[in-house]
Amino acid sequence: MENTLKKYVSYILITTVILLTGLGLLAIWDVIDIEEVIRKMLYSLFVVFVASVVVLFIVSVFIKDNTNRNQNDL
Numbered sequence: 001m002e003n004t005l006k007k008y009v010s011y012i013l014i015t016t017v018i019l020l021t022g023l024g025l026l027a028i029w030d031v032i033d034i035e036e037v038i039r040k041m042l043y044s045l046f047v048v049f050v051a052s053v054v055v056l057f058i059v060s061v062f063i064k065d066n067t068n069r070n071q072n073d074l
Helices: 002-028 033-074
Strands: none
Touching: 002 033
16 A cells, blocks of 8 residues: 555656646746746645635534534444
8 A cells, every 4th residue: 555655656746847847848948938837826726725724624623523423422
């Protein structure tokens, strides 16, 4: 299990490095506007972060609360 997880994380990191290298090369050759790409990436990460925080709050408050009540009833 642990080796499989390490392998998947390695592939994800390699893919990320290749994509960032490609973006960097395109920006160096003025094919894309890197500032615009970075701005959109940061906005996207922010939206995903906020959505994750909301989901974590809902799960921790409502779902975990119901689990604790069921254990206390026993």
